[in-house]
Structures are given as C-alpha cells and as structure tokens.
Amino acid sequence: MIPYGRQSLNAADIDAVVAALQSDWLTQGPAVPAFESAMATRCGANHAIAMCNATAALHIACLALEVGPGDRVWTSPNTFLASANCARYCGATVDFVDIDPQTLNMSVEALASKLARAKTANQLPKVIIPVHFSGQPCDMEAIGELARQYGCRVIEDAAHAVGATYQNAPTGNCAYSDITIFSFHPVKIITTGEGGMALTNDPELAQRMSRLRSHGIVREPAELENESDGPWYYEQIDLGYNYRMTDLQAALGSSQLQRLDLFLNARHALATRYDTLLADLPVTLPKRLPHRQSAWHLYPVQVAPESRRTVFETMRAAGIGVQVHYIPVHLQPYYRDQGFRPGDYPHAEAYYRGAFSLPLYPSLTAGEQDRVVTALSNALA
Missing domain, CATH: 3.90.1150.10 (Aspartate Aminotransferase, domain 1)
Structure with missing residues (x-):
C-alpha cells in the first residue's frame, strides 16, 4: 500500500534521538528550548512554545487568549476536529465560516459578511481560527484586518503549513495573528513523533502558554505570589496541564528541521x-x-x-x-x-x-x- 503520507527519517535523526537517550535528560532538558529557538528563528517569530501535540497547542492558545464560557470562536468547517474542539474544551461556543471553493480555506468574503451580521446582533467572536488547509496559507492580511476592525483575536491553525510562505514571509511569523500553531505528527512536513508548537510575538502570551503547558507552575522569583521557602520552591498560579514536549521529541524535531x-x-x-x-x-x-x-x-x-x-x-x-x-x-x-x-x-x-x-x-x-x-x-x- 502506498500511504497518503509518511515520515522521512534518516541516520542523522536516529543519531539525534540516541544522543538524547544517552544524555542526562529525557523529558525537559536542553533539547526542547533549542528546538523552540530554531523554529522561532526559522519563522521569524519572537517566541516558540513546544507541546506534546498540536491539539494541546490549540487548547493552550485558546486559554492564553482567555477563551471561556460565554465566548464565541469561529473556524473553518474544512479541517480536523481539533480546530473546533479546542474552543469547546474552554467552554466556548463554536461557529464556522464557509470556505472559498477555489482556495479551500476560510472565505474572506464570507467572514466579512458574517462579522458584519454578528456585530449587529452583538454576537462577535472572541477568536477566529483560520486553517491553512493542505499547507496553503489563508489570506492572512485580509483576515487580520477584519479581526482588527471587529476586535477579534486570531490563532492560525498552521498544522499543515510548516515551511509555507505568505507574501514572501514564512508562515509562523504572526504578522497578522496573535498565535500560530504547528503540528509535528508523522505525516506532517517535519515530525517529532507526536508534537506541536505555538509561536507568538507577544511576550505575555508566550509566558502564559509556557506556564499553562506545565500545570500552571512558576518558579521564577518575579512570578511568585509568596516569599520563596528555598531553591526547591514553586507555586501553581493557574490550572494548567501536562502538555510538555520531551527532549527525545525535540531532538528529533531539531534534526528534521535541518532538512x-x-x-x-x-x-x-x-x-x-x-x-x-x-x-x-x-x-x-x-x-x-x-x-x-x-x-x-x-x-x-x-x-x-x-x-x-x-x-x-x-x-x-x-x-x-x-x-x-x-x-x-x-x-x-x-x-x-x-x-x-x-x-x-x-x-x-x-x-x-x-x-x-x-x-x-x-x-x-x-x-x-x-x-x-x-x-x-x-x-x-
């Protein structure tokens, strides 16, 4: 059987994972921030936060934008379930914007019309999640302008689009969005086995997502609410999740990124x-x-x-x-x-x-x- 998608691994990828296995770190070590830094540099974003999969990254992105009960999130109906489910995890109401039959992505015209009606009805979305279906970038400048006009935030679901470009700039630079999400599932452009990443240019969103992916825990003195008991001390200040990427995955990701x-x-x-x-x-x-x-x-x-x-x-x-x-x-x-x-x-x-x-x-x-x-x-x- 010729599959529709397949990972491409070589000896360098295997060596990178073996090196991680032989290091002192298997979970949260130096390979994760190295992969994050390499992806941020490649995409031209200020911050990158690696996670265990792209669904987790979408969920954390919604949480970082304070999506919750009573809020509305719009996405494309032509996507995998996670693009909508991430908002439901937060208790928000999900709605959809039809696609352009030529691009197969969210229709800018349909979005503009729906936003105008929603404003009249006082039912504007808090977040819009355009999806770069098949790796083809959406018209992000137009979507970003509509979001700015109507006071919405934007999460790019770029699970398919690692390495894509829009207006000669890399997808993931967040020029027209608050957060961009990548997937590193084996059938995607590069793989970490399972894995995802959120990129943003906003330092506060980056800090919030980094905290939420690790149980809502902080350790830095400036982030603590109480006086530290000692070098072991940490505090949980949010209800976060265990959505972290391991060093094994990140080592594979860094190796794949080179190709x-x-x-x-x-x-x-x-x-x-x-x-x-x-x-x-x-x-x-x-x-x-x-x-x-x-x-x-x-x-x-x-x-x-x-x-x-x-x-x-x-x-x-x-x-x-x-x-x-x-x-x-x-x-x-x-x-x-x-x-x-x-x-x-x-x-x-x-x-x-x-x-x-x-x-x-x-x-x-x-x-x-x-x-x-x-x-x-x-x-x-």
Whole structure:
C-alpha cells in the first residue's frame, strides 16, 4: 500500500534521538528550548512554545487568549476536529465560516459578511481560527484586518503549513495573528513523533502558554505570589496541564528541521508533477495562488460526487492509500447536537462530496507516483 503520507527519517535523526537517550535528560532538558529557538528563528517569530501535540497547542492558545464560557470562536468547517474542539474544551461556543471553493480555506468574503451580521446582533467572536488547509496559507492580511476592525483575536491553525510562505514571509511569523500553531505528527512536513508548537510575538502570551503547558507552575522569583521557602520552591498560579514536549521529541524535531527545505522542495516537485500527469483527467486539481507558497502537506483532488466512493474504493483495492480530508466538522454528530445542519456551509459540503487526497511525501518515487496516477485513471474509467 502506498500511504497518503509518511515520515522521512534518516541516520542523522536516529543519531539525534540516541544522543538524547544517552544524555542526562529525557523529558525537559536542553533539547526542547533549542528546538523552540530554531523554529522561532526559522519563522521569524519572537517566541516558540513546544507541546506534546498540536491539539494541546490549540487548547493552550485558546486559554492564553482567555477563551471561556460565554465566548464565541469561529473556524473553518474544512479541517480536523481539533480546530473546533479546542474552543469547546474552554467552554466556548463554536461557529464556522464557509470556505472559498477555489482556495479551500476560510472565505474572506464570507467572514466579512458574517462579522458584519454578528456585530449587529452583538454576537462577535472572541477568536477566529483560520486553517491553512493542505499547507496553503489563508489570506492572512485580509483576515487580520477584519479581526482588527471587529476586535477579534486570531490563532492560525498552521498544522499543515510548516515551511509555507505568505507574501514572501514564512508562515509562523504572526504578522497578522496573535498565535500560530504547528503540528509535528508523522505525516506532517517535519515530525517529532507526536508534537506541536505555538509561536507568538507577544511576550505575555508566550509566558502564559509556557506556564499553562506545565500545570500552571512558576518558579521564577518575579512570578511568585509568596516569599520563596528555598531553591526547591514553586507555586501553581493557574490550572494548567501536562502538555510538555520531551527532549527525545525535540531532538528529533531539531534534526528534521535541518532538512525542511529538502522536504519542501521534494513536495513541491511532486505536486508539480501531479499537475502535469493529471491535467487531462476529469479531476479538479488544487489551485496555486499568487503571493503564497504551499507546504504541500496534502494534494487534494475532486471528482464527480456520484463517483467519489467508487474511485476511492477502487484505488484502495489497487494499493493506493488515498484518504479524505475532511468530513466537514459541523456534520459530525457532536456538532449536530450543537444545532448545526447539512446545508449550513454549502461550499465546504460540496468540496467534501467529491474530495480525496493523493499520496504525497518526500520519499514518494516517480514510479510510485506513476502507479497512483494509473490507478486513478483506471478508477475514473
């Protein structure tokens, strides 16, 4: 089976993890801040806070922005559940903004219209979470301007977009957002096994997220509420969580980061080759947008909705591990119980009915890619 995604590990990655295993630190040691510093430098952000996974990072980001009961958070329906669930963990109400059928990201026009209506109804969101679906950056300048106009905060869900660029600047620089979230799951652009990271330019948000990922504990004298009993002393000043990344994960992440450009170049070349090989087939290919460079986490295509299941099952039977990204979040039973219904976000639903993702990862060979294209051609026939 050719999977839709796969990690790319080499001897240097293994050596980095072995070195961490042989060090004095397995959990919270020097490898974590080294990885954070390297990611912040790469992205042009002031602060980076590593966590055990991207869902945890999204949760902590919402908490750092003081999302709670009575607040509203809006995100895209075309995403993994975590983009919405993170707000529900905080007790907030979740709503969605339909996608642009060309970009498959949050529609700026739909967002502007919905914000105008929400202001009239006194129901503006506290936080907007645009999602860089498949690695393609959202129109963050427009979203950031709307958020500023209506007094909202912004969390970029960039789980797919490590290494992507927008207006010739790296995703993660937080130029138009308060916080950006990355994922380092094995199928993502670089991996730490499991892992995530929050980046921000705000020192207070960075301090808050760092505290919340580790039980809400502080040790620095300036942060203590009471006089210290001695060098062992610490205080819990928030209800935090154990969302920390280990040194083993961070060592792997730092090693992977050194090959990020190689990974991106391979993904770009494979995506370009797909564009050529699929040009004459009856499929809708992903759009390439000006002033943006996708990280190509996914290569999503669309076929006629009435044939999607047959094509999908035929390709799986041929050993091609296609996958669907995503079932619109609002159609899940949990969110239907919140009052959402089919038809609420027609562009996301229309995309879902014909969509699936083709295999794309750096070690995918030309021969394997040819097998994918042949299987798709046969399935469509």
